[in-house]
Amino acid sequence: MRYCRCVFLMICVAVAIITTAANTTLAEPAQVASKLDSMQYLNEVVVVERTTSRDAVIPAQRLGGKKLESLNALSVADAIRYFSGAQIKDYGGVGGIKSIDIRSMGTNHIGVFYDGIQLGNAQNGQIDLGKFSLDNMEEISMYNGQKSDIFQPAKDFGAAGTIYLRTRYPRFEVGKNTNVRFTFRTGSFGLVNPSILLEHKFSNSVSANFSAEYIYATGKYKFRYKKVFSDGTLAWDTTAVRSNGDIHSLRMEAALFGRIDDGKWNLKAYFYDSDKGIPGAIVNNVWKNSQRQWDRNFFAQGTFIKHFSERYRMQANAKYARDYMRYLNPDTTLMYIDNKFWQQEVYLSTANNFAIVSDVWDVNLSADYQWNTLDATLSNFAYPTRHTLLAAAATSVQWKRWKAQASVLGTYVSDCALTRAASGEEFKRSSSRTEWTPAVFTSLNLLQSVQNELSLRAFYKRAFRMPTFNDLYYTDMGNASLNPEFVSQYDAGVQYAFSRGGSNAFFHGVKISADVYYNNVTDKIIAVPKGNGQYRWMMMNLGKVRIVGTDVTAQANFKLPCDVFIDASLAYTFQSARDFTDATDVADEAGTYKGQIAYIPRHSGSVILHGAWRNLDVNYSFIYVGERYDNSSNIRANYVQPWYTHDISAGYAFNFSKVEMKLSVEVNNLLNQQYEVIRNYPMPGRNFKVIMNVTI
Numbered sequence: 001m002r003y004c005r006c007v008f009l010m011i012c013v014a015v016a017i018i019t020t021a022a023n024t025t026l027a028e029p030a031q032v033a034s035k036l037d038s039m040q041y042l043n044e045v046v047v048v049e050r051t052t053s054r055d056a057v058i059p060a061q062r063l064g065g066k067k068l069e070s071l072n073a074l075s076v077a078d079a080i081r082y083f084s085g086a087q088i089k090d091y092g093g094v095g096g097i098k099s100i101d102i103r104s105m106g107t108n109h110i111g112v113f114y115d116g117i118q119l120g121n122a123q124n125g126q127i128d129l130g131k132f133s134l135d136n137m138e139e140i141s142m143y144n145g146q147k148s149d150i151f152q153p154a155k156d157f158g159a160a161g162t163i164y165l166r167t168r169y170p171r172f173e174v175g176k177n178t179n180v181r182f183t184f185r186t187g188s189f190g191l192v193n194p195s196i197l198l199e200h201k202f203s204n205s206v207s208a209n210f211s212a213e214y215i216y217a218t219g220k221y222k223f224r225y226k227k228v229f230s231d232g233t234l235a236w237d238t239t240a241v242r243s244n245g246d247i248h249s250l251r252m253e254a255a256l257f258g259r260i261d262d263g264k265w266n267l268k269a270y271f272y273d274s275d276k277g278i279p280g281a282i283v284n285n286v287w288k289n290s291q292r293q294w295d296r297n298f299f300a301q302g303t304f305i306k307h308f309s310e311r312y313r314m315q316a317n318a319k320y321a322r323d324y325m326r327y328l329n330p331d332t333t334l335m336y337i338d339n340k341f342w343q344q345e346v347y348l349s350t351a352n353n354f355a356i357v358s359d360v361w362d363v364n365l366s367a368d369y370q371w372n373t374l375d376a377t378l379s380n381f382a383y384p385t386r387h388t389l390l391a392a393a394a395t396s397v398q399w400k401r402w403k404a405q406a407s408v409l410g411t412y413v414s415d416c417a418l419t420r421a422a423s424g425e426e427f428k429r430s431s432s433r434t435e436w437t438p439a440v441f442t443s444l445n446l447l448q449s450v451q452n453e454l455s456l457r458a459f460y461k462r463a464f465r466m467p468t469f470n471d472l473y474y475t476d477m478g479n480a481s482l483n484p485e486f487v488s489q490y491d492a493g494v495q496y497a498f499s500r501g502g503s504n505a506f507f508h509g510v511k512i513s514a515d516v517y518y519n520n521v522t523d524k525i526i527a528v529p530k531g532n533g534q535y536r537w538m539m540m541n542l543g544k545v546r547i548v549g550t551d552v553t554a555q556a557n558f559k560l561p562c563d564v565f566i567d568a569s570l571a572y573t574f575q576s577a578r579d580f581t582d583a584t585d586v587a588d589e590a591g592t593y594k595g596q597i598a599y600i601p602r603h604s605g606s607v608i609l610h611g612a613w614r615n616l617d618v619n620y621s622f623i624y625v626g627e628r629y630d631n632s633s634n635i636r637a638n639y640v641q642p643w644y645t646h647d648i649s650a651g652y653a654f655n656f657s658k659v660e661m662k663l664s665v666e667v668n669n670l671l672n673q674q675y676e677v678i679r680n681y682p683m684p685g686r687n688f689k690v691i692m693n694v695t696i
Helices: 002-022 030-045 065-070 076-080 469-473
Strands: 061-064 086-090 098-102 110-114 137-144 161-167 178-187 191-201 206-217 221-228 234-242 247-260 263-278 291-307 312-329 337-357 361-376 385-399 402-420 426-448 452-465 485-499 507-529 537-560 564-579 603-613 616-625 643-656 659-668 676-678 687-695
Touching: 061 065, 065 137, 065 603, 065 616, 076 086, 076 098, 076 137, 086 676, 098 110, 361 469, 402 469, 485 537
Parallel strands: 110 161
Antiparallel strands: 061 137, 086 098, 137 161, 178 191, 178 687, 191 206, 206 247, 221 234, 247 263, 263 291, 291 312, 312 337, 337 361, 361 385, 385 402, 402 426, 426 452, 452 485, 485 507, 507 537, 537 564, 564 603, 603 616, 616 643, 643 659, 659 687
């Protein structure tokens, strides 16, 4: 009931605002504004962008503006699928958990930053990207190694790959102080998804926005389930309905933005509350599960940036987060579980940038402090607390066509947790660890003119990730003696860009980028059986993974007669990610030595075609993921078939009583392919969405 009241209130507020605006004279006629939007569309879809920042040693893959809006995507995870080198682990449905892996290094090596500050999960290290909507998102960017900007907190230097989510910054037309956008989605799986965005300008230097979104879905969809024995005979082939995948979620965000002399600041608060079913795996002829999960996430964060002089600038960040999660498994035939977890985080950082030689040589010193704690209802729980200190020194140099960056990050981690003696006596156990990780990035422009650019780039980076609280302290599974998991990254790439000026040119430009890379993961943290049974497990440092791969991206845009604009994007990834843990594990066909690791395809790619004509835009996207195995033992029993999807959408913008409106229709998985991203978790077949956007 509380969700229904929230949705009803949001819709009533939006209707009232829209009705008022429809009877109010706007600063400019809406028809003119719509025309301007279509004329300005070219700037939004130009994919051959020239970077002028001297810090951009390694370019990022980006999705933003009209291109991001046009994708058939409901959450951030759906959009990231189109990046080269990224794999999304998707457990199916609107509310299914979605996490990211870049270049096969593992989810815990990836840093996800929300408006410049990293999202944390000390419990298991994984960020569920399904919790973050695209309604308030302005740009998504992905970096291999780290962001090419040394003026950043120390934490930004720590991850092996990073995703940056940048939410919408308020912008206002001349004479306008308030923007309102209402969006309503409905479609398959009983989807009801209203959202609202309010922006207000208090003065020329202070503005604010508020966004709220509600999602309800039954999560029910038909799927075909087929199993074939190893000898080729058919075990079963049936059609069923995926159940217990319902979700009720509410997301609310509020932000305040300010500008000062030679500086800026912002404050943000985020709240997410969800109640969802966990459909579970389809195994042993069990088609229905009753597990549920409740999440309640809150964080408040702020950033302050000030240029004190031409040679010195400072950045300060602060954040507090509190997360609650409850997992319920009422099935007593397996094991009754009702676990609750509470985790808290405090994060403080400062970055100081010094221009030693203006426009040539910069130096940055950063220092961060982070405090994490975890509480749970588990018996004999350790109640861990972690203090993390990070210090980074970085430098960047640009000399004519050559750019280089180097950094070293020092990390000190101190854990304190309860342990119990055989007598049952409790006492505190403390441990600490210090690690140093360097990185070097360089690029060289071989050709740079008004229309052409050819550059070479390379980097080396050493990164590590601490064991999570679950790895170390989860009752009857954690191992308090675990070492950090390390990864060494090597990359070399080339990029060519060609752009043609003139608004009447048919071919406007192309950008082609290719990288080859090698990643070596050591002391990989894996779960192994404990004792004689398969019901008890223990975390160990046993894994070694070597990854060799290639990422290729290509983008081009065209202008056809009658003001028809087309842009195209292509991404391709080849990865050989093999398990080198145990050289003796090749005695039989079920061995894992040199096997491709779980769920990493050797070949994957995507294509996006986007066209626009006046107020009409059409989008087609294609994703392909090649054959995989659900285990490093690459035998037929572990084989997972390749999958691909075709998605199309069309949207038309128009004006109604001086209010801008847009209606869109999306059809996903057009060919109704039956597939699984994770074995035994069937994904939806053909489905659709209808979307209405109202802007005043």
